[in-house]
Amino acid sequence: MSGVRVLVGTRKGAFILTSDDARERWDVRGPLFGGWEIYHLKGSPVDTDRIYASQSTGWFGQLIQRSDDGGESWNPVGNEFRYEGVPGTHQWYDGTAHPWSFTRVWHLEPSLHDVDTVYAGVEDAALFRSQDGGASWHELAGLREHGSGPKWQPGAGGMCLHTIVQDPTRPERMYVAISAAGVFRTDDGGVTWHAMNRGLRSEGMLPDPEDDVGHCVHRIALHPSNPDVLYMQKHWDIMRSDDAGGHWHEVSGDLPSDFGFPIDVHAHQPETIYVVPIKSDSEHYPPDGKLRVYRSRTGGNDWEALTHGLPQEDCYVNVLRDAMAVDRSHPCGIYFGTTGGQVYASNDEGDHWTAIVHDLPAVLSVEVQNLP
Amino acid sequence: MSEVAGPSVSRVRVVLPEHLRNLAQVDGEAAVTVDGEVTLGAVLDALEERYPVLRGTIRDHGTLRRRPFVRFFAVGRDLSHEAAELRLPDAVAAGDEPFAVIGAIAGG
Numbered sequence: 001m002s003g004v005r006v007l008v009g010t011r012k013g014a015f016i017l018t019s020d021d022a023r024e025r026w027d028v029r030g031p032l033f034g035g036w037e038i039y040h041l042k043g044s045p046v047d048t049d050r051i052y053a054s055q056s057t058g059w060f061g062q063l064i065q066r067s068d069d070g071g072e073s074w075n076p077v078g079n080e081f082r083y084e085g086v087p088g089t090h091q092w093y094d095g096t097a098h099p100w101s102f103t104r105v106w107h108l109e110p111s112l113h114d115v116d117t118v119y120a121g122v123e124d125a126a127l128f129r130s131q132d133g134g135a136s137w138h139e140l141a142g143l144r145e146h147g148s149g150p151k152w153q154p155g156a157g158g159m160c161l162h163t164i165v166q167d168p169t170r171p172e173r174m175y176v177a178i179s180a181a182g183v184f185r186t187d188d189g190g191v192t193w194h195a196m197n198r199g200l201r202s203e204g205m206l207p208d209p210e211d212d213v214g215h216c217v218h219r220i221a222l223h224p225s226n227p228d229v230l231y232m233q234k235h236w237d238i239m240r241s242d243d244a245g246g247h248w249h250e251v252s253g254d255l256p257s258d259f260g261f262p263i264d265v266h267a268h269q270p271e272t273i274y275v276v277p278i279k280s281d282s283e284h285y286p287p288d289g290k291l292r293v294y295r296s297r298t299g300g301n302d303w304e305a306l307t308h309g310l311p312q313e314d315c316y317v318n319v320l321r322d323a324m325a326v327d328r329s330h331p332c333g334i335y336f337g338t339t340g341g342q343v344y345a346s347n348d349e350g351d352h353w354t355a356i357v358h359d360l361p362a363v364l365s366v367e368v369q370n371l372p
Numbered sequence: 373m374s375e376v377a378g379p380s381v382s383r384v385r386v387v388l389p390e391h392l393r394n395l396a397q398v399d400g401e402a403a404v405t406v407d408g409e410v411t412l413g414a415v416l417d418a419l420e421e422r423y424p425v426l427r428g429t430i431r432d433h434g435t436l437r438r439r440p441f442v443r444f445f446a447v448g449r450d451l452s453h454e455a456a457e458l459r460l461p462d463a464v465a466a467g468d469e470p471f472a473v474i475g476a477i478a479g480g
Contacts, residue, residue, distance in 0.1 A: 035391060059441040059475045060391060060429040076395065076425045080433040 002371055004327050005070065006335055006356075007051065008343055009038035009365035014053060016071045017356055023333050023347040026356045032074065033065065037104075040322055040365040041065075044110040044118075048369050052118050052134060054105040062104050064120075064134045070371075077134035081105070081122055084141035090124065091153035100124045100144070107322060109164035113171060121161035125152060125178040127190065140190035143176065148195060148213040155179035155216050155235075162321055163217070167244075168224040175230070175245060180205075180216040183232070185245050196245030200234060218261045219321045223270035229299070231273050233263040233321070238275060240300050251300020256287045262324035266349065267332040271299040274326075274334060274350060276319040285316035293336070295350050309353035310344065317342070322365035329370060337363025382406045384415050384460075385470040392430070392473065396423040401470060410465035412444065413456025419473075430473055443474040 006017040006026075013031030032038075033055050041053035053065040053074070062081065065074045081102045092098035103123040111117035116133040126144045128137040152159060163177035172189045175196070182197040200215045216235035223229065232239040232248065236259050239248040252258035259280035266272035273296050279287045286292065290313065293306040317340035327333040334350045337343045341360040344353045386402040396402065404418035413436075420427045427433065430442050436456070438444070443452040447461045447469050463469035 057391070058478065059389075059439070061432075061439055062428065063395070063425075079428045082434060 004329065004333065005043070005048070005369045005371055006325070006343065006345070007041045007043065007071070007365075007367045007369070008337055008357075008360065008363060009040050009053070009322075010337075010341070010361040010363050011037055012361035014038040014041055015357070015360060017343065019356075021329060023327075023329065023345060024354075026345075028357055029071075031361075032071070036063075038364065039104060040107050040367075042108050042110055042367045043369045044115045045112050046110070046115040048371055050110070050115050050133075052108045052110060054108055054120070056104045062102075064105065064108075066134050078130065078136045081120070081126075081128055081137050082139070083126060083144070084139045085145075087126075087144065088150065090150060090159060093154060097150070100126070103158060106160045106162045107164055109166065112166050112168055119164050119174075121164050121176060123158045123160040124154075125159050125161040125181065127161055127164070127176055129190065140186075142186070142191050143184060143193045146184070146193040146195075148181070151213055152178060152181040153214065163220050165220055165222055165230075167222075167227045169227050173244075175220060175222075177217040177220050177232075179218065180235075181213050182215040182217050183220060183230075183245055196241075197248070198246065199241070199248035200239065201237070202235070205235070219263050221263050221265050221273070223265045226270040229270065231263050231265060231300070233260050233275055235259065236280070238263065238300055251296070253296070253301040253303050255294055255303055256292075260319070261321035262319060262336065264324050264326050264334070267326050267328045268330070269297070269332075272297045272349075273299065274324065275303075276324070276336065278318060284318045289314050289316060291315040291317065291338075293334070293350055293353075306346075306350040306353070308351060309346075309355075320364055322367075323363050325366045325368040327368045327370055333368065335366050335368055337366045339363065380408055382410045382465045383467050384410060384418070384464060385467055386415065386419055387470045387472040389473060389475040391475065392426060395425050395429065398423070406465075410460045411456060412451060412454055412458045412460060415460065415464075415471055416456070441476040441478055443476050445472040445474055446470070 003020040008015040013034040015030030036055045039054045044050040049070045051067040055063040087100035089097035105120045107121040109119040120128040127140045165175040167173035184193045201209045203209045206214045218233045220232045228244045230241040238252040240251045241248045257277040260278045291310045294303040317338035324336040334346045339362040342355045
């Protein structure tokens with residue numbers, strides 16, 4: 001079948017929304033894994049039938065589910081995430097040293113090249129890799145042990161590795177982002193890592209606002225045609241790097257708030273990016289009760305509000321870091337989910353929006369697949 | 373705690389919470405075979421052996437510590453804080469009463 005498949009992770013299960021290429025009428029399936037938190041599910045770019053899902057609860061811990069038929073059926077695979085060696089300590093909220101301990105998988109990133117290879121970003125922050133379709137997991141411990149680990153500290157949501165970005169032109173290069181530590185890059189397939197946080201300023205959050213680590217990076221994204229350009233939604237500030245994370249500069253421009261969680265790049269226009277400004281600190285809802293996606297066609301600084309079809313009064317939902325995705329259709333489709341249980345879709349690059357579901361549990365993640 | 377007498381192989385009935393029944397694809401009670409002394413740890417070992425998908429959901433991998441929001445009940449007693457070496461009551465070892473794995477009442 002052709003068309004698109006939207007994978008939605010929520011506080012109480014997963015949902016799969018499918019449509020044809022027009023992306024106007026949607027079939028809704030779910031809840032899958034009802035009652036479990038589905039932090040993330042994502043399909044393999046190598047084989048769209050292969051989907052991985054992170055399933056967890058406070059009661060029964062972590063499971064990883066795998067589908068080999070596009071989400072029709074699922075099987076639990078390996079769920080043992082054991083840190084390599086003696087994991088040591090990181091900073092706790094009160095400044096004391098806290099032993100590293102596994103809580104959950106926040107993000108699953110299937111390999112661009114191999115259907116059985118998938119990366120998992122976990123809390124407490126570490127990166128794991130499976131090369132057997134999720135059956136077994138091994139930590140890429142060079143990240144946690146690269147030197148700054150004892151200085152990492154949890155954000156409000158826990159100390160999580162939430163973003164994994166692969167460079168499509170250099171298979172050995174990968175980026176991860178950790179709250180609250182920052183961005184790290186490997187150029188040797190995950191063996192060694194370097195902090196890539198020069199230019200970030202976290203005034204009022206770090207004793208040295210320009211420290212090498214400690215920044216609350218919420219999300220990073222790149223376009224595959226121009227992989228040395230990175231975009232970042234930091235706790236505050238929209239940032240851009242033109243040298244693969246070597247240095248960052250701010251491109252927040254005139255946004256109504258430079259706080260937010262997701263950031264994503266148009267599938268066909270590497271300088272067109274999307275954010276959802278949120279009021280902070282602690283409110284975490286849209287400014288003025290108006291849910292607005294902002295689009296920049298210039299790689300930042302100049303932004304336009306996209307409001308058509310989105311609630312423009314009395315809207316106080318949040319959009320979480322993994323809850324936005326873009327498809328590769330023409331024109332490019334944009335999708336995002338809210339903590340109020342709506343999933344909004346635009347089939348025209350963000351100009352017009354429709355809520356394709358209204359009343360799901362709080363949405364944690366949204367991914368989209370173009371089907372062959 | 374009473375001693376367990378009788379055959380060296382026991383068939384123990386286990387009540388699982390709904391989410392774990394679904395995972396293990398168990399309809400109703402589960403049943404496990406324990407070879408030797410019917411201890412708390414031996415029943416959990418047998419349960420995870422019979423249903424590998426339950427590994428990590430009741431006890432942590434590696435440490436085998438009970439997950440915080442899981443409880444163990446049997447014959448009207450809370451055994452959650454007992455050691456793995458605890459012998460379970462005769463009625464459980466004999467299959468007359470089930471060993472219950474409980475998802476603790478907690479909000480959300």
